[in-house]
Amino acid sequence: MDAWRLGDHLSLTYASEHECRDLMVAFARHGVGAGHRVVMFLDAGSVELARALTAAVPDARVGQFSVLRFGTGFGGLGFGGHDMLDSLDALREEALADGFAGICVADEMTWTRTAGLRDDDLLGYETRVARFFGDGRVAALCLYDRRRFAKDLLARLGATHPAPLxxxxxxxxxxxxxxxxxxxxxxxxxxxxxxxxxxxxxxxxxxxxxxxxxxxxxxxxxxxxxxxxxxxxxxxxxxxxxxxxxxxxxxxxxxxxxxxxxxxxxx
Structure with missing residues (x-):
């Protein structure tokens, strides 16, 4: 995970909870270490992952690091699928207003299944969200579980993520x-x-x-x-x-x- 930087919109897949946790922990530590605001979006049931991520960045200052779970909250915070684009815009503006040079967003995309997004809805979301990640002050990591998303869909989703090259x-x-x-x-x-x-x-x-x-x-x-x-x-x-x-x-x-x-x- 050392190759990414602000402006990236990365997509990676995983096949185990351990692999997912390691990828997200590396992303969180890198973002916090660089002094950026870091926000992690998880599925509603990802309680243990949320705890592991929070424990992985003990040096994060107040307001620098957040873990949000779909529809519910960890630490009182949550999000919903219909307003994700508006939420991302608000988070970016809040981070910049608080003095952060950038914001790093990691999105474990299983929440889209909980939210009921169809394949075409998901592709449309990834396409529309490109404008947010084209800001240059934002880095994003989208993680897809190969056990939950079909191979052909993953290939199409990967095409919406041009980084790191x-x-x-x-x-x-x-x-x-x-x-x-x-x-x-x-x-x-x-x-x-x-x-x-x-x-x-x-x-x-x-x-x-x-x-x-x-x-x-x-x-x-x-x-x-x-x-x-x-x-x-x-x-x-x-x-x-x-x-x-x-x-x-x-x-x-x-x-x-x-x-x-x-x-x-x-x-």
Whole structure:
């Protein structure tokens, strides 16, 4: 768990309670050690896991660490499925107001079964929540029990989580997407959902790919098709030579609404 950082939206699977506990404990300790706010979302029945997580971070200062269980509470706190997106937004703003540089959220996703979410509901939730984790001040770990979720569903859910190779941030003027890392077959399936968050914008979309060190043909094609889908509004992509070449190889020069610019220099 040492590879993650703020901006990540990770998905991992497990096959035993011991494995789940170790992953969540490592995430909690890392977040607390880095000085971030840490929140753990668990299923209603995960009482022992909640206790283990709380005991694992004895050095957490007041208000830094919370364990929440679906529908009920541990220490008087709980959450419900219908308002998760609003709850996440509120937690982020609260953490920033309290002086934390970031917030780390670990989500043991069995609660979605207790909440009655169907497979399509769950996929929709993971897609919509991408905007929250595109903040750049948030890190997330979604844990799925391989005994409770079908293999094909896990594969589809994994495609909504681009980290750790690809990191993205959404914000700035108009619609601004920043991509960093590598975009390849391991994470490219997440890109359409990320771009869909910007598709509703009536202004210019800026994609800052200055820190994107690699993009394969499929990923480049996704970016070009996105620009082509907005023929009356420009999509500006700032990128280095390698990414620019990949975009041109898959037809960037044939899309009038796609504008390629030199990458932003990093000091």
């Amino acid at each position: 690809l990191r993205f941030t959404i914000g700035g003027w108009g619609a601004h997407l920043r991509l960093a890392g590598e975009l390849d077959a391991s994470n490219g399936a997440a890109l359409p959902a990320i771009l869909a968050l910007l598709a509703v914008s009536d202004s210019v979309v800026l994609v800052d790919a200055s820190e994107l060190v690699f993009v394969d043909a499929a990923g480049a094609g996704t970016l070009v098709r996105f620009a082509a889908s907005r023929p009356t509004r420009h999509t500006v992509v700032r990128c280095g030579r390698g990414v620019r070449q990949a975009l041109r190889l898959v037809g960037a020069d044939d899309v009038p609404s796609l504008v390629l610019r030199d990458q932003v220099a990093r000091v």
